[in-house]
Amino acid sequence: MTRLNEQEFSNQLIKDFTERNFIKAKIIEIADQYYIAKSDLQSFYDEVLQSSLINEINKEEFINNSLSFIQKSVSNQHQFGYAKTSLRKIIEKQYDFIFSNGFPTNLLNINTGVMTANAGDSAQFLFLARAILAGYNCSNVDVRSSRYDAVVDFNNILLRLQIKGVSSSNAISFKDRDRGGQGIDHTHITNKGKRITSADCDIYVAVDKEIGICYLIPMNYVDSLEEHEITSINLNTLKQYKENWNIIAQVAETRRI
Incomplete structure (x- = not known):
């Protein structure tokens, strides 16, 4: 297990980046400070910061807004009505992947x-x-x-x-x-x-x-x-x-x- 897997250290890294207003150019400063490869640290931030946004989003509201957008965009409302249930299911299934940036990758923070x-x-x-x-x-x-x-x-x-x-x-x-x-x-x-x-x-x-x-x-x-x-x-x-x-x-x- 690397230091990036340690909760206390991870929290410190997020705190340091928050203080720098999440400016990507500042990642190298933090990487050098803690002797971490810049690419590894950026991958860490990419995953953690995007995934944490899910805690501030109302899932049901997101799905309903997505369906509403589709409904307003199509010309045949009967066709939309037929597909609505299937659309809801696939939007719900894909929801978590939005915040994980697709399939989870390198959960163990390997080299x-x-x-x-x-x-x-x-x-x-x-x-x-x-x-x-x-x-x-x-x-x-x-x-x-x-x-x-x-x-x-x-x-x-x-x-x-x-x-x-x-x-x-x-x-x-x-x-x-x-x-x-x-x-x-x-x-x-x-x-x-x-x-x-x-x-x-x-x-x-x-x-x-x-x-x-x-x-x-x-x-x-x-x-x-x-x-x-x-x-x-x-x-x-x-x-x-x-x-x-x-x-x-x-x-x-x-x-x-």
């Missing part, structure tokens, strides 16, 4: 580097769970050196999927990271990240690790991009692939002989 690696694995299994729930026959690939992370069997056609987790940056890259670390020359051509192409996988899946939304991107689209277009791609520009599970069938159709 940031370790958590980053674990989060990558979690994105992979998040997709697999969702694909299975959606009815697809799929499986994880355990060989870490493989260029794809999972396979989907669609009508006896095996598709290779590379799966990447997406954080709050909401950006993806169709290029591997450069190799780095102690003793590694990241500028050398052999350590440069390789472009991801249809030779590596059939579908690139970006998984939002906060709420599990999946973007299923066919590699024929990725192959069509110019070299300067394959990095720092905002997912807002790929809305046609957001939760588009039909991509699996479409790509499988192109693989038929």
Whole structure:
């Protein structure tokens, strides 16, 4: 257990940040004062401060206001009346995730580097769970050196999927990271990240690790991009692939002989 898990110390950290009016630029001061990694402290504040807001919100009022907004926005009130009960249930289910910033993460405050690696694995299994729930026959690939992370069997056609987790940056890259670390020359051509192409996988899946939304991107689209277009791609520009599970069938159709 780290110091961040100790209630007295946590309260002191919140007190110090409150006195600085919750200005993000001041986090480094507190981190240095207590010899904490800035990234770890910011993650702590992100979770604790957002989750504590739930204590000041009336849940029933929030749900009713949300339903009222939807009702005022739709043209057919009979249609709204039909869907109202289902809407209420899903809003109520999602309520807690708003204040936890999606799925709870790193509750044990483990090392940031370790958590980053674990989060990558979690994105992979998040997709697999969702694909299975959606009815697809799929499986994880355990060989870490493989260029794809999972396979989907669609009508006896095996598709290779590379799966990447997406954080709050909401950006993806169709290029591997450069190799780095102690003793590694990241500028050398052999350590440069390789472009991801249809030779590596059939579908690139970006998984939002906060709420599990999946973007299923066919590699024929990725192959069509110019070299300067394959990095720092905002997912807002790929809305046609957001939760588009039909991509699996479409790509499988192109693989038929």
